[in-house]
Structures are given as C-alpha cells and as structure tokens.
Amino acid sequence: MTAKLNRVARCAAAVLTVVAVGAGAAACDSSSGSGASKTSAQSGAGQDSSSTAQGGSQDKPRSGTTAEGSAQHKVKSMSQKGSRTDAVNPVPASAPATGSSRCHTGELGYTWGGPHGGAPDMNDSTDQQIASIALKNRSDRTCTLRGFPGVRLISKTGEAWDLRRSSDTPSTMTLHPGESTASISIMLLAIPADTKDTKPFVPSKVLITPPNETTHVTLDWPYGGAILDQSGATHPGTFVSPVGI
Incomplete structure (x- = not known):
C-alpha cells in the first residue's frame, strides 16, 4: 500500500513537471513569436520606407520634366513675341499658304x-x-x-x-x-x-x-x-x- 502511494506521488510530480515545462515552452514560443513579429514589422517598415524613398526619387525626374516643359513653353512664348534671332517664322493659322511661292x-x-x-x-x-x-x-x-x-x-x-x-x-x-x-x-x-x-x-x-x-x-x-x-x-x-x- 505504501509502495502504491509512493508511485502515485512520483507520477503526480512528473505530471506537474511536464505541465510546467510545457507552459515554459509555450511562453518561450510566445516570446519568440512576438520578437519575430516585431522583427518582421521593423523589416517591413524599413522596406516600406525604402520603397517610398525610391518612389520619391522617381517622382523627382517627373517634376524636372514638368519644369523642362514649362521652360520650353516659355521659350515658345518668347519666340511668338519676336525675340528669336534666326529666320524661322511660325505660321499663323489665318495666314495664307506661302510655302510654294516663298521668295528664295x-x-x-x-x-x-x-x-x-x-x-x-x-x-x-x-x-x-x-x-x-x-x-x-x-x-x-x-x-x-x-x-x-x-x-x-x-x-x-x-x-x-x-x-x-x-x-x-x-x-x-x-x-x-x-x-x-x-x-x-x-x-x-x-x-x-x-x-x-x-x-x-x-x-x-x-x-x-x-x-x-x-x-x-x-x-x-x-x-x-x-x-x-x-x-x-x-x-x-x-x-x-x-x-x-
């Protein structure tokens, strides 16, 4: 009878140990998962930031193109005001066709x-x-x-x-x-x-x-x-x- 009680006590202690170890493992897994998630989030934020920066750098040429277009438009406007120095003349829509009859x-x-x-x-x-x-x-x-x-x-x-x-x-x-x-x-x-x-x-x-x-x-x-x-x-x-x- 005494031997049986001792075996029951040892079994109960073993079960408690297993439960404790399982809880600890779960706690470790939970901690590891949070760390991984945090690391993943940080990595994702870094990637998003990098992607945004690249997008910003890609936007700059488009902005430059717009500025260039404005500069070209300004040059065209100036030429219409007669600031050119060559012999090329824009032909108004209302002007008669003179290409074939032009004096050379x-x-x-x-x-x-x-x-x-x-x-x-x-x-x-x-x-x-x-x-x-x-x-x-x-x-x-x-x-x-x-x-x-x-x-x-x-x-x-x-x-x-x-x-x-x-x-x-x-x-x-x-x-x-x-x-x-x-x-x-x-x-x-x-x-x-x-x-x-x-x-x-x-x-x-x-x-x-x-x-x-x-x-x-x-x-x-x-x-x-x-x-x-x-x-x-x-x-x-x-x-x-x-x-x-």
Missing part, C-alpha cells in the same frame, strides 16, 4: 537704302536710327515674303551679333518679277566709334537670311560709325523688324 535667297537682290532711300546718321547718338535694305524680285515668277529675316552683324574684329526681333506683327509681302517694294529695316543705336564710356560695336559685314530660308547673303556695311554693343541684352535698342514696305 538667290531670287532676291539686296540694296542698302530701302525702297524709299535714306541712310542712318551714324553721328547722331541721341536718336534711334534706321538702316534699310530693299529686296528686289530678280526671278521670273511672283513670290512672297512673310516674317522676320535673320540678321547677323559682323564687327571689324570678327565678333558676331545676331539681332533680335521687334514685337511688330508680320504681314505677307508679294513681289512680282522686277519689283522691289519690300525691305528689311534695322533699328539701331549709334555711338561714337572712339567712345570710352560704353562698348562700341563697329560693323563690317551684315549677313541677311530672308524669312524661312536657310542660306544667307553677305553685304558690306556702308555707313561707318559704331553701334552701342547690346549683343547680350534681352531688350536691345538695336533689332530687326519684319519684312515690310
């Missing part, structure tokens, strides 16, 4: 003085002067001119100055064979060639490209004197007007 560089004659004569007074530094070039149709067909020409001044020292455009609106000029009723007008600010207060630009050659042409003619500058050098100015006092009468 080699079909024109170029004469200083314009259709109405006159010359700039290069000794007058108080008023804006006008240098005009008459354009004559030397071909055997009727042709048209519309827009701004390209005008590049070349100084005696070899410097080049591409003239900006005025804000005037171009009109279509029609030249029949032999006619010279169209002209290019250059507005300029003359200064004494030996001035010490400002930088003079002493013209030697003038390169003329008719509207929407890609080739030019070279004319000698016949008036002497000097022009106030504003080649780097946004709104210079020396500029070119659209082809007109």
